[in-house]
Amino acid sequence: ERQPEQHAFEADVSRLLHMMVHSVYSDKDVFLRELISNAADACEKLRYESISRPQLSTDGAQPEIRVTLNDEASTLVVEDNGIGMSRDEMIDALGTIARSGTRAFMERLEAAKAGEKAELIGQFGVGFYSSFMVADKVDVISRRAGEEQAWKWSSDGKGSYEIVAVDLSEAPVTGTRVVLHLMDDAKKYTSKWTVEKIIRDQSGHVPVPIRLAEKEGAEASQVTDGAALWTKPKSEISKQDYDDFYRGVSGQYDEPLTNIHFRAEGRHEYTALAFIPGSQPFDLFDADRHGRMKLYVKRVFITDEAELLPRYLRFVRGIVDTSDLPLNISREMIQDSPILAAIRKGVTSRVLTALEKMGEGDAETFGKFWDLFGAIVKEGIYDDFERRSQLLKLSRFRSTASNEATRSLADYLRDMKEGQSAIYYITGLSLDQLNASPQLEGFRAKGIEVLLLTDSVDSFWTTNARDFEGKPFKSITQGLSDLDDIAGNDEGGGDKHEASPEVAAFIDFARGFLGQEVADVRVSGRLTESAVCLVASEHGPDRQLEKILQGAGR
Ligand code: ADP
Numbered sequence: 001e002r003q004p005e006q007h008a009f010e011a012d013v014s015r016l017l018h019m020m021v022h023s024v025y026s027d028k029d030v031f032l033r034e035l036i037s038n039a040a041d042a043c044e045k046l047r048y049e050s051i052s053r054p055q056l057s058t059d060g061a062q063p064e065i066r067v068t069l070n071d072e073a074s075t076l077v078v079e080d081n082g083i084g085m086s087r088d089e090m091i092d093a094l095g096t097i098a099r100s101g102t103r104a105f106m107e108r109l110e111a112a113k114a115g116e117k118a119e120l121i122g123q124f125g126v127g128f129y130s131s132f133m134v135a136d137k138v139d140v141i142s143r144r145a146g147e148e149q150a151w152k153w154s155s156d157g158k159g160s161y162e163i164v165a166v167d168l169s170e171a172p173v174t175g176t177r178v179v180l181h182l183m184d185d186a187k188k189y190t191s192k193w194t195v196e197k198i199i200r201d202q203s204g205h206v207p208v209p210i211r212l213a214e215k216e217g218a219e220a221s222q223v224t225d226g227a228a229l230w231t232k233p234k235s236e237i238s239k240q241d242y243d244d245f246y247r248g249v250s251g252q253y254d255e256p257l258t259n260i261h262f263r264a265e266g267r268h269e270y271t272a273l274a275f276i277p278g279s280q281p282f283d284l285f286d287a288d289r290h291g292r293m294k295l296y297v298k299r300v301f302i303t304d305e306a307e308l309l310p311r312y313l314r315f316v317r318g319i320v321d322t323s324d325l326p327l328n329i330s331r332e333m334i335q336d337s338p339i340l341a342a343i344r345k346g347v348t349s350r351v352l353t354a355l356e357k358m359g360e361g362d363a364e365t366f367g368k369f370w371d372l373f374g375a376i377v378k379e380g381i382y383d384d385f386e387r388r389s390q391l392l393k394l395s396r397f398r399s400t401a402s403n404e405a406t407r408s409l410a411d412y413l414r415d416m417k418e419g420q421s422a423i424y425y426i427t428g429l430s431l432d433q434l435n436a437s438p439q440l441e442g443f444r445a446k447g448i449e450v451l452l453l454t455d456s457v458d459s460f461w462t463t464n465a466r467d468f469e470g471k472p473f474k475s476i477t478q479g480l481s482d483l484d485d486i487a488g489n490d491e492g493g494g495d496k497h498e499a500s501p502e503v504a505a506f507i508d509f510a511r512g513f514l515g516q517e518v519a520d521v522r523v524s525g526r527l528t529e530s531a532v533c534l535v536a537s538e539h540g541p542d543r544q545l546e547k548i549l550q551g552a553g554r
């Protein structure tokens, strides 16, 4: 009978372990992600080592990760056919926190073959211990590729672990089997439905196929196929592949309008695959409206809360996968990471450039896009000072020249009248209301285009977007009209008219009658049919914004 060797964890490990299990990850589901990513690492390592030592991969078996549940025994098993661990490697890798076997492997790798990069997931030695968030005992049975002896490591994750040699019949042919004896409050991890969902959500794009069996001996069904779509060259990806991937990643069932798939190299290395949806996501106008782009580190899902795009692009769905960040990056690190800030900037630029190109080359698709998401993009004119002119250039408007939202500001500038120096607009609730507005009469008479803005965001960006290519935005419901200065095709006029004595008398009467209700009563040439119209003062909110602010109780 073999006697297990008792080992105490390296000094501080148990303290660290306690801290880590209770604070590093708030979401317990991630233990599975950690085990799966270790298993995938192990498969990648074997893949790499058997390049130089083909005898290691004995039967040429395809790399595979198998998850087996056992409701009665209350266990969850993660098994791989990867590189495995020798006794010393177990002591080294599982008894020590600060030193990660993966990191040692990486160092060796770099020393051996500069330039060659195996795709190794973790770089920090904390992942494995997350098993103790859900298990009160963990067994690791492993046989290193090319070795005759298999070993079993067991621990309750408190102060010590033991190691014992086991018969080959009890071990994987090569590779590692991790057995979690689940705590009472972690029983849900024996439910196939639950575990399958976690695997799909967290590890759906791990580069090794994952199979799941409901109980020991039961047939294992494939949950993921091990292919990370975004790593393939574009030429090998069909539209169907992209669409399926989009549906998986977005949880939406429509057909995306387009995708933006690129690999950034140089200072930062990442791959992005982003989609412009073909319909409005249901939560587009939610108060809690952040984006849903997923962050991967070396194909391991990290979070969908990394705000990889600004809020005004929150409808974009997809992933960013980078090799520049550690796998166990925390929320705080994500918020402050300069690497992520650079990635965010890069992805934002690429998305906007792609949309610009679409606007130039494919008016029909762009029109669909703008109808769906234009109102969201315009939030950026208000929010994102740096990209304001780019966003204005992207924007399309309805106007007195076209009641479809197809007019760009470039179109507007091109068609300006001689002597016209401003971009005129009017904001309101609906196109009908605006089209009927008396303020438009003089502009129509002179053939001067006026933008008809009906989204509530329009009342906001027009307050801080001063101009486009040097031409100021000017509300026609505000201040004096300068129609007199513009050469038009009719006799509509501005506000610089002399009042006749009769009119002057009427104005005096009106001022007295309306009293505090209005700031002033003036003669205007901006009307051609109506007798009067209301105008807001030159400075301060325009009429529509006044209404919105009143509605908001301000
Ligand atoms: P990391 O993956 O960041 O290195 P972990 O705590 O997740 O840290 O794992 C510690 C080490 O244990 C790994 O680096 C690896 O050497 C070893 N290990 C864990 N799981 C496996 C496995 N399934 N196969 C082979 N080695 C493993």
Ligand code: MG
Binding pocket: 034, 037, 038, 122, 127, 128
């Ligand atoms: Mg790991």
